[in-house]
Amino acid sequence: MEMWFSELHTSNVKISMRIEKQLFSGVSDCQRIDVLVSDEFGKILALDGEILFSEKDEFIYDEMVTHVPMSVHPNVKKVLIIGGGDGGVATALTQYKTIEQIDVVEPDEMFVEVCKEHFPELACGLEDERVNVYIQDALRFLRSKSDEYDLIINDATDPFGYTEGLFTKEFYGNCYKALKEDGIMVYQHGSPFYEEDKEECVKMHRKAYKAFPISRVYQAHIPTCPSGYWLFGFASKKYHPINNFKPAEWKKLGIKTRYYTTNLHKGAFMLPKYVEDMLEEEERD
Amino acid sequence: MEMWFSELHTSNVKISMRIEKQLFSGVSDCQRIDVLVSDEFGKILALDGEILFSEKDEFIYDEMVTHVPMSVHPNVKKVLIIGGGDGGVATALTQYKTIEQIDVVEPDEMFVEVCKEHFPELACGLEDERVNVYIQDALRFLRSKSDEYDLIINDATDPFGYTEGLFTKEFYGNCYKALKEDGIMVYQHGSPFYEEDKEECVKMHRKAYKAFPISRVYQAHIPTCPSGYWLFGFASKKYHPINNFKPAEWKKLGIKTRYYTTNLHKGAFMLPKYVEDMLEEEERD
Amino acid sequence: MEMWFSELHTSNVKISMRIEKQLFSGVSDCQRIDVLVSDEFGKILALDGEILFSEKDEFIYDEMVTHVPMSVHPNVKKVLIIGGGDGGVATALTQYKTIEQIDVVEPDEMFVEVCKEHFPELACGLEDERVNVYIQDALRFLRSKSDEYDLIINDATDPFGYTEGLFTKEFYGNCYKALKEDGIMVYQHGSPFYEEDKEECVKMHRKAYKAFPISRVYQAHIPTCPSGYWLFGFASKKYHPINNFKPAEWKKLGIKTRYYTTNLHKGAFMLPKYVEDMLEEEERD
Amino acid sequence: MEMWFSELHTSNVKISMRIEKQLFSGVSDCQRIDVLVSDEFGKILALDGEILFSEKDEFIYDEMVTHVPMSVHPNVKKVLIIGGGDGGVATALTQYKTIEQIDVVEPDEMFVEVCKEHFPELACGLEDERVNVYIQDALRFLRSKSDEYDLIINDATDPFGYTEGLFTKEFYGNCYKALKEDGIMVYQHGSPFYEEDKEECVKMHRKAYKAFPISRVYQAHIPTCPSGYWLFGFASKKYHPINNFKPAEWKKLGIKTRYYTTNLHKGAFMLPKYVEDMLEEEERD
Known part of the structure; x- marks a missing residue:
């Protein structure tokens, strides 16, 4: 059937995928949520018409x-x-047995329920006894936290939607405060290729760069992201992502992966010249 | 204007770009050639309806x-x-002054002329006195060559079109023969993400892996390629792409780049686990 | 959301409509059935990826x-x-009180059920006590019928799908036989505009033209049909669609319509020159 | 090649046609002009990205x-x-030998030139000695005209673009004045099917209905128009389009047509109920 879902990466370029079926469509307090079955990427979850992840490349x-x-x-x-x-x-x-507590702060309850139903292999971890799900606004949650977390992973992706608050200076300050003295924060850095994304990408860097002593950017190739290319931020109070990297210890854990390797870990921080230039320009300002 | 050029990466996923204008359309002895102006990627050159390169990402x-x-x-x-x-x-x-001779073997004369007219900043090197352009079939050209080249770059990309002959076993054998005893061959390895590309990718590896003592695969993020991800083959008689890498000497040359850095050189060989697995499986066979 | 359903009218022209939601998708013994909600045409029903009707224009x-x-x-x-x-x-x-019996012969039970659920305002008539639904192959059903019906309406539309048998010579012969001596048959004549439809259209005419003494073609403008233009066949043993037309009597019935009027009835048989020529050419053969 | 031109009929429905080639693209003082070659409709002329006509259906x-x-x-x-x-x-x-003078008032000179080059079979009539082309604004041209024309054909189509002035009350008044006492004006009435077109269609009717004693609407099926359906206005000081219709005399002229017949002439004024209702509602106001 000729039913296609398109995501406009800019107003002049889009990726389109053939859709086999729609499994869910609903509007929560925060956003519209759709679960679609695509022929190429398997099930995809879209928020307000933008792909959040697909079965085929979320790993x-x-x-x-x-x-x-x-x-x-x-x-x-x-x-x-x-x-x-x-x-x-x-x-x-x-998969990491030494982790004692995982707090998930998610404002959208319907989103959690939809993922539990349609992506059980992803959502199953939420049932782990170490995991607490707080249906709550992250900014508010963070305000009361201080010197508490070893690691914060900012999984929120859309700087223009309802998650915009998560990309303000205040937010980065609160994350810093909530981390212990050797804490690490990992966040979405965006895609650096298209002009209009580039600007967002640079703004992102500015905030983390100023808030944390160590701030590095790393990359992955994710087909459903704009231009297939995505950057992550690694902001840290003490540990350097390469100098303090412990590949041998990690390998001992025997964790199965499909993308990550300790070799790729290093390569992920080796960025193209145009990305380096973009980030350095920002750092000089 | 709503005029869009699409490239089907598989029958179920496509990238589409808004087209502003068509600058050229012609049919040569080998293929249909189009030059289009896109809003996002600048001028693009398409062969038989498939993008060969775009101004924005060919670098x-x-x-x-x-x-x-x-x-x-x-x-x-x-x-x-x-x-x-x-x-x-x-x-x-x-840009490399020590190179004395560059032979370009291209079967399609119209293609050369079209590029000279519409992509002069790319084609200008063909006017360099060290460069010889042979309008000729590469397989035939290669047969008479033996122990002659230090480097062969196989720029032909489409294993299903008129260039198919360039991807046969015979062809790899002839390349081996045409190289000097310490020669290197670099070739298109394809995109490993989509199922239907994967197979081609693996076949490609098999041939080079068997023909050359050193055979490694490296990667780049190229937005207009399928899934934005492209692999290259590095097949070599003597030099290893990492062990014999000379970053300090290369830096001295002062060559300006926008993607390549000596750091990225190393990272380009650090492949995702799923690509490693795919290649190793082939090597074991 | 950028989710679009397209119907290719030929391999070079298509109509696309934005889809809000998918309400049903299933595969029956006969075909794939989808119910989609479009922003412009309301709910649409598609069989094997082709629009059968839409809420907005089925009337x-x-x-x-x-x-x-x-x-x-x-x-x-x-x-x-x-x-x-x-x-x-x-x-x-x-709506016609003088009708005593309406036999519906439909091979696809799932199709009936899906329409009852998603298009109750269309399907409600099936509950009328005068209506009998036979889940059965029409060709087989017809074979045993002789001199029985005043009117046969062939609602089957796709001459290439599972309904193909309904467009054979044998089928037209059986319809003729099943009709009383003053019976009328109305059938899908197809869209005459695109080259590849034209041929089908002409074939259709040939069969009815040869089987019935009176055979006329009439038209309607239906936006979701190929080129927005659709022809119907009026094949009759005795009554002529214009000469035996009784507008005054029909008006007395007080039936509410949104497209049909007694004036339009006449206009519907006044065809463009290119359609007249196409049909006449066939009649001469 | 997968290059498609789309025209959005509303923001939720579009027609798309495969494009083989672009023959011309330019920007005049009035608008952007493109000549494209489509596989299904032959050459098409687009103004500001909207189809004005195609070789296949302009007749x-x-x-x-x-x-x-x-x-x-x-x-x-x-x-x-x-x-x-x-x-x-x-x-x-x-083709009418009794016509003595045809004045064409067109503001866009580039448009005329482009049509002469790419659509000579259409434009050839401009060379007829009875035809005068005025590159001029129609509103201004009309102001000085009084009791002069037997027939005005308003060929301007886009009520939202640069031709908007041609759809004001003043304009209709000026047309009335420029016509002789038995003059007729024919104009674009738009497409009545989609909600957003309907409103424009009704506004159009209001102006002509109030300005002329006789005002009737007629229809044609034009595939490249929104929903494939187009209405024309017939506004007249004296002659009624049906009561004063002279089919026998017209037939004597022996003019060759592909759409129009004297029979179809009558049918064209027999409108669907929903169009009648729409117009009558306006007339009652």
Whole structure:
């Protein structure tokens, strides 16, 4: 059937995928939520008409926000996931037995329920006894937290939608405060290729760069992202993502992956010249 | 205006770009050639309706097939470019003063002329006195060559079109023979993400893996490629792309780039687990 | 959301409509059935990816196959609807109190059920006590019928799908036989505008033209049909669609319409020159 | 090649046609002009990204604005065409030997030139010695005209673009004044099917209905128009389009057509109920 879902990456370029079926469509207090079955990417979850993840490529994202900081920080006990109501990141983290507590702060309850029903293999981690799901606004949640988390993963992606508050200066300050003195924060850095994304990407860097002593950007190739290319921010109070990287220890854990390797960990921080230039320009300002 | 050019990456996923204008359309002996102006990618050149390159992202490709082998092989004097009638690779190579001869073997004369007219900044290198353009079939050209080139860059991309002959076993054997005893060959490895591309990708690896003592795969993020992700093959008689890599010497040359850096050179060989698995499986067979 | 359903009218032209939601998708023994909600056409029903009808324009079709013969034949008591499991035509016919029996022969039970659930205002007529629904193959059903019906409405539309048998010579012969001596048959004649439809259209005419003494073609403008233009066949043993037309009597019935008027009835038989030529050419052969 | 031109009929429905080639693209003082070659409709001319006409279906339009009034008015000597720089209507009119003068008032000179080059079979009539082309604003041109024309054909189509002035009350008043006491005006009435078009359609009717004693609407099926359905206005000081219709005299002229027939002339005024209702509602106000 000629039914296609398109995502406009800019007003002049789009990716389109053939849709086999729609499994769910609903409007929560926060957003419109759709679950579609695509022929190429399997089930996809879209928020307000934008792809959040697809069955076929979400593993790349989840592995990259999880294993990169976990193979650097020597002793993660308590993790905060901002957004992440789909459970993908939480599920990936539950593979680490030394983690004692995982707090997921997600404002959209319907989103959590939809993911539990349609993406059980992602959401299953939310049932782990170490995981607490708070249906709550992340900014408010963070205000009362201080010196508490070893790792914060900001899983919220859309700087223009209802999650916009999560990208303000205040927010970064609150994250810093909520982290312990050797805490790490990983966040969405956006896609650097298209002109209109580039600007957002640079703004993102500015905030983290000023708030944390160590701030590095790393990359992954995620087909459903704009131009297929996505950047992550690694902001840290103490540990350097390469200098404090412990590949041998991570390998001992025997965690199965499909994208991440300890070799790729290093390569992920080796950025194209045009991305380096973009970030350095920002750092000089 | 709502005029869009689409490229089907599989029958179920496509990238589409808004087209402002068509600058050229013609049918050569080999193929249909179109030059379109897109709002997002600038001018694009399409062969038989498939994008060959775009103004906006061709630099990634040209830098990756050129600088990777040139920063490994210590003494490149004579280069053969198979395909490459657009001149992009030749132009990138002319930045190296030590190169004495660049042979471009391109079967499609109209293609060369169209690129000269519409992409002069790419094609200009073809005017360099060290460059010889042979309007000829590459297979035939290669048969008479033996122990002659330091570097062969196979710029031909489409394993299903008229260039199919360039992807046979015989062809790889002839390339091996045409190279000197320390020669390197760089070739298109394809995109590994979509199922239907994966198979081609693996076949490609098999041939080079069997023909050359050193055979490695490296990657780049190229937005107009299927899933935005492209692999290259590095097949070599003597030099290893990492062990024999000479970053300090390359930096001294002062060549300006927008994608390649000596740091990224290393990262480009650090592949995702799913790509590693795919290649290893093939190697075991 | 950028989710669009397209129907290719030829391989080079298509109509696309934005889809809000999918209400149903299933595969019956006969075909794939989808119910989609479009922003412009309301709910649409698609069979094997082709639009059968939409909420917004199905009234045109139903009125034109019903009221045209009903305002010509003076005494319709028994009607056979071939296909028509959606109930639209049956429902329109139930407005005529003098009709005593309406037989609907539809091979696809799931189709009937889906329409009852999602298009109750169309399907409601199937509950009328005069209506009998036979889940059965129309060809087989017809074989045993002779001199029985005043009116046959062939609601089956797709000459290439599972309904193909309904467009054979044998089928037209059986319809003729099943009709009383003053019976009328109305059928889909197709769209005459695009080259590839034209041929089908002409073939259709040939069969009816040879089987019935009176054979005329009439038209309606239906936006979701190819080129927005649709032809119907009026094949009759005795009554002529214009000469035996009884507008005054029909008006007395007080039937509410949105497309049909007694004036439009006449206009519907006044065809463009290119359609006249196409039909005449066929008649001469 | 997957290059498609789309016209959005509303924000939720579009027609798309495969494009083979672009023959011209330019920006005049008035608008952007494109000539595209489509596989299904032949050459198409688009103004600001909207189809004005296509080789395949423009004959319908030209015949319907020309032959309808010409077969009603007994003695047309002097005609004014507003817009119409493509020459299609002028060319159709030159078939009438009794016409002495045809004035074409077209503001866009580039448009005329482009049509002469790419649509010579349409534009050829502009070379007829009875035809005068005024590159001028129609409103201004009309102000000085009084009691001069037997027939005015308003060929300008877009009520939202630069031709908007042609749809004001003042404009209709000026047309009335420019016509002789038995003059006829034919104009674009728009497409009545989609909600957003309907309103425009009704506004159009109001103006002509109030300005002329006789005002009737007629229809044609034009595939590239919104929903494939187009209405024309027939506004007249004296002659009624049906009561004063002279089919026998028109037939004697031996004019060749592909859409218009004297039979279809009558049918064209037999409108669907929903269109009648829409117009009557307006007339009652």
